[in-house]
Amino acid sequence: MRRSPEIVRGLLVAVVGLAVTAVVAAALLALGGHSPGATFAALIAGAFGSWDRFVSFTLVRATPLLFTGLAVALAFRAHVWNIGAEGQLYAGALAGVAVALLLPTSAPLLLLPITLVAAAAAGALWAAGPAAMRTRFGVGEVITTLLLNFVALFLAQFLVQGPLQEPRRIFNQTDSIPEAAHLPALLPGTRLHVGFALAVAVALALWLYLARTPGGLRLRTVGASPRAARVSGRFRATPVVWAAFLTSGAIAGLAGWVQIAGVTHRMYEGLSPGWGYTAIAVALLARLNPLAVVVTAIVFGALSAGGGAMQRDAGVPEAWVRGIEALVILAVLATDRCWQLLAARGEGG
């Protein structure tokens, strides 16, 4: 139950944070011998320059960040520190591709739902190990989820070089998935696929769940205080923790498969440029609010889409974009902290 001042504050912090980012980035770009004006112009044109740039690039690139960001936000709300969205993403991608390639059906109404379910199930399964280790033995999930990322990554490498490799065996990638497994376009004539709408729907559902349902209240309580859950809420935290792990893993699993079904149409090595990790920033900047994750995911999608254009049109290496992403995080966090300090001083004096 958020109140309006909270939203106003979030927006103001975001605007001031982005302004600070722009100033600092401009200074650094100038020091690096690049023209800040031309760089920003290329970045913005690349991300928002036209309807098609915005829809086909920014929103398409925001989609996997939105899924993984939501996965992280949900888990963190329950104080489940799932750092493993990256691995769960790969698990989902592999499961979806495997089902799409191996299942002998070509009916889209059948194949697509099955692949989506398979991807979500695989993501959840990838999170189940850490969930069991935490709830049974008290092993911290930061370590287990993180380490399983590498297991998933290497498993993916093995599969695209081995059992799932394309028949020609030239590239480390799978065969194209059948058309029946493609996610249809969301807006005709653009590259934006239904996966984006699905991600927004998940965001809406999570928000409603957290704010409006008894289960959401329980999850938030476990995140805030497991002892209050037991004593005041009279429920056990363990099933809630399990649910948070599994749902988070399932959503992250969707990220991988949706990217394939909507964009690449095949699985290959290095499918994700680290979406599962960027997701942590996406979720934290959104203060773990699912609706705000939609906004922050689009911001990071825009940076990613604009980065390519920046390199092409302004001759600024794309690595700068990673630096700008980091600056966004630092600036917004710093702004937020300053805001808190100012508010505290205002109340105190």
Add this chain to the structure above:
Amino acid sequence: MSPGEIHGLIGENGAGKTTLARILGGLAAPDSGKVRIGGRAVELSGARQARALGVAMVHQHFSLVPSFTGLENIALLDPGAWNRRGAAARGYRERVEARARELRLAVELDQPVGGLGVGARQRIEVLKALMPDPRVLLLDEPTAVLAPQEVDGLLAVLRRVADAGGAVVLVAHKLDEVLAVATRVTVLRRGRRVLTTEVASTSAPQLAEAMVGSKVAGPATSSRWRGAPLEATPVARLAGVHARRDGRQALRGVALEVRRGEIVGIAGVDGNGQRTLAAVLAGVQRPDEGEAELPPEVGWIPQDRTEEGLVGGFTITENVALALHGRSALRSGPWLDWRGVGEAALGVMREMEVQAEGAEMAAGALSGGNQQRVVVGREFLRSGSFLVAESPTRGLDVKAAAAVRARIRELAAGGDEAPGIVLISTDLDEVLELADRTLVLVRGRLVEMAPGDRTHRAIGRAMLGADRAGGDDW
């Protein structure tokens, strides 16, 4: 206090022992009054300054860095451990070992302290405090976590410190330890000094009486039970209940029957199984052995309102929802009926006269008294047949505490509809004021006091049998 003196500071929970120790240790400032050290009035602005003036403190909760070794922990705050360039001073280790030998303290210097037992950690804590050779050594309930042999060892060290001319202040609530080691003793009760005397000229019963007061219980105040007979069927019943907490036996064969309209008071020194008994009565913990027959819904006012009774980051409405979210009347389809919960929250606030800007205010922003009113009012919502109130006035000021007690009394006076109430409290006055009958929880066992024995003295004696019980706090 004079050099060579061991001064025992005793009193019940909340009597002000820790506050007084913190003032002398420089951790809290007095609202009025002065601290004099060596004849000079000083204003202590922090632990560092207190240490510089020769006051060293051993805290109730250890202040050691778990990943550091014993030697590193000892060196941390000792200026003598470092040379001018900030490197470890030569020969420091030998000095520490020499001091340990002198005090006959067996300390492990090379293991990370996090892996040591509490007794070993405390010996390091004590040695750390004694390294600069302080004039005054303060120990805040140092024996609470120790096994009996370890207690004897610690007391022997304190005696050696005093023999060497140091002054020792020992904060405790266990009488026999104070009597064993102290030369003088001060009894605090509700923030006032009620007695200071030479140990040689006092006795355990006299001190116990000073601790709990000598007022005789007034007539039981609650409810209809005075005339009308109680229902035959208890609303809650425990028989032969054994239960553990953190692997330790916390309850040993507890039997209890509670009927509608009565307040059953359970007195006892903290750490004798209170927390476990409350959890069992609330239906949150199942007994390992024995039977617990409980109504489907139980009100439970937990002793720790900030960690257990409330979620500070939640609004008042959300905190009320915590108790009501399972009720089908407050759901429509998958949704929680926030409007209904909001009305319930406003009802709680009206009923309990909660001072707040509205039901959407964060519970953490309320004062302690108002927080407790929210908890009490919310738990009354599920106290249709049974309520467990666990130290319901702990940490509240006099006015807020009186308000909470009045509500509990009103609840019990509610005629045929009144629930059965169990009041678990370490405040003996509170138990005697509210309860219709009184039991004492001692080392996990419940002892019923005969009606004629409802006096401070008799109950205090029963409570003190509990001195060496293991703690069961969370």
